[in-house]
Amino acid sequence: MSTTVNTVLTRADCERMDASDALAALREDFLLPEGMIYLDGNSLGARPKASLERARQVIEQEWGQDLITSWNKAGWFDLPSTLGDQLAPLIGADKGEVVVTDTTSANLFKAIAAALHMQAAHTERKTIITERSNFPTDIYMAEGITRWLDRGYQIVLIDHPEELASVINEKTALVMLTHVNYRTGYLHDMKAVTALVHQHGALALWDLAHSAGAVPVQLQEANADFAVGCTYKYLNGGPGAPAFIWVPHKHHAQFHHPLSGWWGHASPFAMDPHFSPTPGIRRALCGTQPMISLALVGCGLDVFGKTSMQALRTKSLALTDLFIALTESRCASHPLKLVTPRAHAQRGSQASFEHPHAYAVIQALIERGVVGDYREPGIMRFGFTPLYVGFADVWDAVETLRDILDQRDYDSNLQKNAVT
Amino acid sequence: MSTTVNTVLTRADCERMDASDALAALREDFLLPEGMIYLDGNSLGARPKASLERARQVIEQEWGQDLITSWNKAGWFDLPSTLGDQLAPLIGADKGEVVVTDTTSANLFKAIAAALHMQAAHTERKTIITERSNFPTDIYMAEGITRWLDRGYQIVLIDHPEELASVINEKTALVMLTHVNYRTGYLHDMKAVTALVHQHGALALWDLAHSAGAVPVQLQEANADFAVGCTYKYLNGGPGAPAFIWVPHKHHAQFHHPLSGWWGHASPFAMDPHFSPTPGIRRALCGTQPMISLALVGCGLDVFGKTSMQALRTKSLALTDLFIALTESRCASHPLKLVTPRAHAQRGSQASFEHPHAYAVIQALIERGVVGDYREPGIMRFGFTPLYVGFADVWDAVETLRDILDQRDYDSNLQKNAVT
Numbered sequence: 007m008s009t010t011v012n013t014v015l016t017r018a019d020c021e022r023m024d025a026s027d028a029l030a031a032l033r034e035d036f037l038l039p040e041g042m043i044y045l046d047g048n049s050l051g052a053r054p055k056a057s058l059e060r061a062r063q064v065i066e067q068e069w070g071q072d073l074i075t076s077w078n079k080a081g082w083f084d085l086p087s088t089l090g091d092q093l094a095p096l097i098g099a100d101k102g103e104v105v106v107t108d109t110t111s112a113n114l115f116k117a118i119a120a121a122l123h124m125q126a127a128h129t130e131r132k133t134i135i136t137e138r139s140n141f142p143t144d145i146y147m148a149e150g151i152t153r154w155l156d157r158g159y160q161i162v163l164i165d166h167p168e169e170l171a172s173v174i175n176e177k178t179a180l181v182m183l184t185h186v187n188y189r190t191g192y193l194h195d196m197k198a199v200t201a202l203v204h205q206h207g208a209l210a211l212w213d214l215a216h217s218a219g220a221v222p223v224q225l226q227e228a229n230a231d232f233a234v235g236c237t238y239k240y241l242n243g244g245p246g247a248p249a250f251i252w253v254p255h256k257h258h259a260q261f262h263h264p265l266s267g268w269w270g271h272a273s274p275f276a277m278d279p280h281f282s283p284t285p286g287i288r289r290a291l292c293g294t295q296p297m298i299s300l301a302l303v304g305c306g307l308d309v310f311g312k313t314s315m316q317a318l319r320t321k322s323l324a325l326t327d328l329f330i331a332l333t334e335s336r337c338a339s340h341p342l343k344l345v346t347p348r349a350h351a352q353r354g355s356q357a358s359f360e361h362p363h364a365y366a367v368i369q370a371l372i373e374r375g376v377v378g379d380y381r382e383p384g385i386m387r388f389g390f391t392p393l394y395v396g397f398a399d400v401w402d403a404v405e406t407l408r409d410i411l412d413q414r415d416y417d418s419n420l421q422k423n424a425v426t
Numbered sequence: 427m428s429t430t431v432n433t434v435l436t437r438a439d440c441e442r443m444d445a446s447d448a449l450a451a452l453r454e455d456f457l458l459p460e461g462m463i464y465l466d467g468n469s470l471g472a473r474p475k476a477s478l479e480r481a482r483q484v485i486e487q488e489w490g491q492d493l494i495t496s497w498n499k500a501g502w503f504d505l506p507s508t509l510g511d512q513l514a515p516l517i518g519a520d521k522g523e524v525v526v527t528d529t530t531s532a533n534l535f536k537a538i539a540a541a542l543h544m545q546a547a548h549t550e551r552k553t554i555i556t557e558r559s560n561f562p563t564d565i566y567m568a569e570g571i572t573r574w575l576d577r578g579y580q581i582v583l584i585d586h587p588e589e590l591a592s593v594i595n596e597k598t599a600l601v602m603l604t605h606v607n608y609r610t611g612y613l614h615d616m617k618a619v620t621a622l623v624h625q626h627g628a629l630a631l632w633d634l635a636h637s638a639g640a641v642p643v644q645l646q647e648a649n650a651d652f653a654v655g656c657t658y659k660y661l662n663g664g665p666g667a668p669a670f671i672w673v674p675h676k677h678h679a680q681f682h683h684p685l686s687g688w689w690g691h692a693s694p695f696a697m698d699p700h701f702s703p704t705p706g707i708r709r710a711l712c713g714t715q716p717m718i719s720l721a722l723v724g725c726g727l728d729v730f731g732k733t734s735m736q737a738l739r740t741k742s743l744a745l746t747d748l749f750i751a752l753t754e755s756r757c758a759s760h761p762l763k764l765v766t767p768r769a770h771a772q773r774g775s776q777a778s779f780e781h782p783h784a785y786a787v788i789q790a791l792i793e794r795g796v797v798g799d800y801r802e803p804g805i806m807r808f809g810f811t812p813l814y815v816g817f818a819d820v821w822d823a824v825e826t827l828r829d830i831l832d833q834r835d836y837d838s839n840l841q842k843n844a845v846t
Contacts (some may be wrong), residue, residue, distance in 0.1 A: 037490050046494055053490035061481045061718065069665050070457050070473040074466055074799065082665060109713025111687030112532060119574065138699050143688035143713060146701040150686035154539065155574065163699060238714070245489050245502060245717035266570035267531030268563035277802045279558050279583060281566040293529025293563065294658070296719030297665035298481065379494065382697045 015332070015401075023397035029321050035309045036242070036394045043399045043406075045378045048188075048216055048356050048389030051242030054305040064301045082297050086269075087288060089300070090250060092307045093241070096315055097214060097233065098224035099252050106237060106250045106303055107269075107291050110215060113234040113251040114147040114182075116263035116290055120253075121180040121209045121232060122155070124260050131179035131208070135170065138163040141188045144213055148182060167194060171202060178208040185223065186216035186354030189381050191346035193221060193354045197228040204229065215239060218250075219306075220322065220355035220391075222315040225252055232257070240355065240391060242306030247299050251290045258286055267292035309393060321392035322355040325400055329357050329388060332404040340411040345385060356389045366419035370410045376403045435752070435821075443748075443817035449741050455729045456662070456814045463819045463826075465798045468608075468636055468776050468809030471662030474725040484721045502717050506689075507708060509720070510670060512727045513661070516735055517634060517653065518644035519672050526657060526670045526723055527689075527711050530635060533654040533671040534567040534602075536683040536710055540673075541600045541629045541652060542571070542579070543682050551599035551628070555590065558583040561608045564633055568602060587614060591622060598628040605643065606636035606774030609801045611766040613641060613774045617648040624649070635659060638670075639726075640742065640775035640811075642735040645672055652677070660775065660811060662726030667719050671710045678706055687712035729813060741812035742775040745820055749777050749808060752824040760831040765805060776809045786839035790830045796823045 024030055036052045038044050044052060068076040077083045090104030097104070107113070118134070125131045134148050145161065152159035164173055174181065181203045186193050196212060203210040214235030217223050219242075225233055233252040237243030253261050262283065268274045269291035272284045283289040330344060343360040347353045361367055361384070368380040378388040388403070410416055444450055456472045458464050464472060488496040497503045510524030517524070527533070538554070545551045554568050565581065572579035584593055594601065601623045606613050616632060623630040629651040637643050639660030645653055653672040657663030673681050682703065688694045689711035692704045703709040750764060763780040767773045781787055781804070788800040798808040808823070830836055 039491050039493075044493065050489075050494050052493075053485065057489075058482060058485050061485055062478060065473065065478050065481055065664075065722075069470075069477075071459050073459075073464065073472075073797065074470045076665065108532070109528070109687065109715075111689075111713030112528070112685065115685060140699075141688075142691070142697050142699060142701075145699050146686045146688060146691065149701045150684035154684040236714075244485075245496065246714045246720070247716055249713070264570035264574040265532065265535060266566045267529065268561075268566060269531075271562070271566065275802070277562050279560075279562060279565050281562075281569045293531030293669070294656075294666040295529075296667055296716040298722065299716030299719040300666070302485075302718065377493065382695070 017398060017401045020328070020397040020401040027321065027396065029313060029317060029392055030396060032309060032312060033394045033396065038394065041375050043376045043403050045376065045388040045390065045395065045403060047242070047391035047394070048220070048239050048387070049379055050245060051239055051306060051391070052394050054242055054309060056305040056308065057244060057302045060302055060305050061298060064298050085297065085300050086291055086295060089303050089307065090287065092304065093218070093250060096223070096310055097218055097235070097252065098226050100226065100255065103254055103287055104250055104252045105287050105290050106248050106300065107295055108249060110213070110234055110236050110249040111143045111147055112265065112292070113249050113290070114144055114213065115151060116251060116265055117211050117232040117234055118148055118151050118180065118182065119263040120261045121211060122151070122159070123262050124209065124257070125179040128179070128207070130177055132158050133160050133162050133178050134180045134182055135162045135164060135173055135178055136182045137167070137184070138165055139187060139189060140184050141213070141215065144182060144184060167192065170199065174203065174206045174208060176207065178206055180209050180211060182211040182213070184213040184215060186221065188216050189385055189387065190358055191354040191356040193217070193347070193352050195351065196223070196230060200228045200230050216354055216356070219310060222319050226254065230254070237303045237306065241303070242309065242393070243303035244299055247303050248295060253287055253290055258289070261289055263290070265292040269293060318392045322390055323350050323353070325390040325392060325395060325397065326353060326355065326357045328397060328400045329390065329404065332400065333359065333407065336404055336408050337411055355391065356387060358385045358387045360384050361386055363416055363420060365422065366416040367410060369419040369422060370416040371406060374406050374410070376406045437818060437821045440748070440817040440821040447741065447816065449733060449737060449812055450816060452729060452732060453814045453816070458814065461795050463796045463823050465796065465808040465810065465815065465823060467662070467811035467814070468640070468659050468807070469799055470665060471659055471726060471811070472814050474662055474729060476725040476728065477664060477722045480722055480725050481718060484718050505717065505720055506711055506715060509723050509727065510707065512724065513638070513670060516643070516730055517638055517655070517672065518646050520646065520675065523674055523707055524670055524672045525707050525710050526668050526720065527715055528669060530633070530654055530656050530669040531563045531567050532685065532712070533669050533710070534564055534633065535571060536671060536685055537631050537652040537654055538568055538571050538600065538602065539683040540681045541631060542575070544629065544677070544680050545599040548599070548627070550597055552578050553580050553582050553598050554600045554602060555582045555584060555593055555598055556602045557587070557604070558585055559607060559609060560604050561633070561635065564602060564604060587612065590619065594623065594626045594628060596627065598626055600629050600631060602631040602633070604633040604635060606641065608636050609805055609807065610778055611774040611776040613637070613767070613772050615771065616643070616650060620648045620650050636774055636776070639730065642739050646674065650674070657723045657726065661723070662729065662813070663723035664719055667723050668715060673707055673710055678709070681709055683710070685712040689713055738812045742810055743770050743773070745810040745812060745815060745817065746773060746775065746777045748817060748820045749810065749824065752820065753779065753827065756824055756828050757831055775811065776807060778805050778807045780804050781806055783836055783840060785842065786836040787827070787830060789839040789842060790836035791826060794826050794830070796826045
């Protein structure tokens with residue numbers, strides 16, 4: 007299935023779509039600036055209304071009044087697991103398999119290390135395959151650990167998803183992919199790719215930064231090996247909120263990584279001078295977590311409890327279908343080129359277009375309250391978060407884009423530098 | 427110099443000491459529960475009054491209204507360095523040498539890795555010396571990296587600070603010590619120890635978890651090599667607030683570690699598929715930081731801007747001198763044994779006593795609003811934070827302890843289990 011939107015729609019049609027949208031009411035759970043159309047929830051999710059009150063509770067009561075007793079009484083120490091269990095159903099994971107902790111980068115490090123450790127007996131398996139277009143930190147973390155281990159590991163960068171089948175072989179230790187590409191919105195078939203990876207005796211690590219809360223994810227059903235992801239994009243956890251890591255029960259006993267800090271110890275308060283990992287998912291923890299930022303992750307997850315990933319996916323595809331169709335019809339005279347797949351099965355919750363002056367156009371859009379973002383090289387990226395973006399928003403965003411392109415209302419931005 | 431307090435003092439004497447204490451007004455910058463005497467700021471610092479308003483600003487304005495523009499406009503991206511520069515004078519560091527980021531454990535990992543890398547040419551240097559009584563995560567992180575590198579590194583645990591001189595030799599790569607011991611409050615002579623370490627061609631890594639904000643620290647003057655530390659204890663940054671790492675300018679060019687995430691890249695937004703570290707201290711960064719927790723670190727640091735570490739040290743020693751003297755005189759009939767050094771030069775900002783029923787006594791104290799904590803094995807630990815603890819507080823704490831011991835008002839706690 008792919009785009010099948012009637013492109014002779016009017017704004018009134020979009021308003022009718024909003025009126026019959028069962029998810030429209032969830033918009034009330036978020037606060038966004040008056041008049042802004044926010045199509046950048048794939049960079050930083052919007053603020054849940056509940057977050058300020060939750061922060062007040064943690065700061066005034068848990069920290070200010072209850073102090074150290076909050077490590078137990080307010081559940082601080084357990085919070086990485088409590089939030090992990092709340093997040094688990096959104097990614098097709100079981101309870102006890104996810105912790106919210108540290109950064110996506112650090113969690114990648116743990117998962118890559120654990121994968122290489124699990125493959126260590128297969129001394130011929132020396133390659134990690136990933137995509138050149140993967141988010142850079144994923145590649146950097148693989149570089150970090152392989153350079154340090156200094157045992158002949160190589161990182162193989164593929165340029166198209168289809169190359170994987172020809173590159174993977176008996177020398178592959180790990181395939182590490184981002185489920186939805188941050189730039190293009192390309193969505194991998196997790197189940198098929200994982201099966202291919204396993205056929206070759208390799209392990210599959212998925213980065214869900216742009217899929218957790220954006221598309222249905224079925225980690226268990228796909229038989230994936232490891233996953234990491236971000237809570238501050240589609241999950242609306244707050245700026246830089248702690249990331250997550252998923253390790254399935256089947257791999258817990260073999261999950262060893264070098265970031266062996268006291269929060270991953272079997273008995274963290276026994277002050278044992280030797281490290282002994284706790285049996286379950288908490289062995290993926292390392293050090294003390296930032297409780298105020300961590301607690302707010304719950305406010306974003308609470309909103310997901312009011313709907314389902316399937317309902318969100320249906321609306322997400324309707325939004326991106328509409329945006330693509332309207333942009334291609336109403337801005338047809340302009341050199342815009344869609345880089346996001348048209349096929350639903352290959353599309354995340356975003357739509358990206360190339361334009362010769364992509365950076366300048368994005369700046370002009372932002373100046374008019376339509377917030378997308380620019381990504382090197384030459385891409386305008388628009389994220390569609392069904393929790394708080396509606397169909398009339400899509401109409402208005404495209405009309406603003408059309409007007410900017412028609413009027414060349416981006417010329418004054420042409421000299422600005424994209425990379426800061 | 428050591429304890430010289432007149433132990434025939436009265437509460438009125440203590441009140442007079444408070445009345446003439448130039449730091450007493452700083453108590454107004456903190457909120458603590460009514461009637462509580464909080465002697466656990468070495469575990470979790472008290473809440474600065476300003477923190478709630480700062481959280482509101484970050485959540486309502488920076489996140490809710492300004493969204494992604496806050497990465498630049500609100501200084502989010504720079505915040506690890508901005509806070510690092512604010513913290514630097516408290517630890518005798520220069521600007522551009524400190525970042526507030528990640529956890530103490532993760533920062534230890536980076537520093538240990540970088541030290542071993544700097545020593546890699548000296549293939550005979552295969553030992554890391556630390557104390558068996560060091561905070562366990564320090565040892566665990568050293569175990570983590572050495573086990574993974576698998577190049578014959580060994581961790582040598584010493585049982586007394588004096589052993590270092592006989593154990594250090596030409597095989598030592600790194601000496602890793604916590605400046606103030608979390609349990610006993612023993613304070614190392616950083617300058618002398620670092621000089622000894624350097625005489626033997628080794629590097630010195632200092633954990634400042636119990637000294638930053640507690641005692642004057644002079645990293646530059648001591649010619650130390652690396653330091654890490656915690657912001658949620660004496661620095662009052664909030665529960666689990668991000669930690670810090672110090673790398674002196676002289677070591678920046680050689681500072682390489684495997685947690686090579688995008689925030690440490692020379693050009694993080696250029697999306698280069700290969701890692702290239704940024705020249706300065708930001709190469710110690712890895713992934714995206716939790717902005718709300720991070721921002722609140724500034725509220726704690728702001729209070730330190732109103733005084734000096736020397737003034738704080740003078741009061742801290744007066745408080746611990748008083749607590750030790752009153753406890754030993756007024757509870758003289760009870761089996762209390764001071765484990766914190768009497769000599770000022772060897773004492774941090776705490777006083778720890780052994781007691782056969784230490785855990786039960788601490789529970790009884792907490793029930794009466796005098797909050798210290800228990801540390802395995804058998805220690806009652808009392809932290810004295812001159813920013814918000816006064817001399818009458820010390821009097822009242824000792825009187826409460828005396829009453830509990832005299833009445834055996836801890837018997838009901840004897841069955842409780844210390845390790846959770």
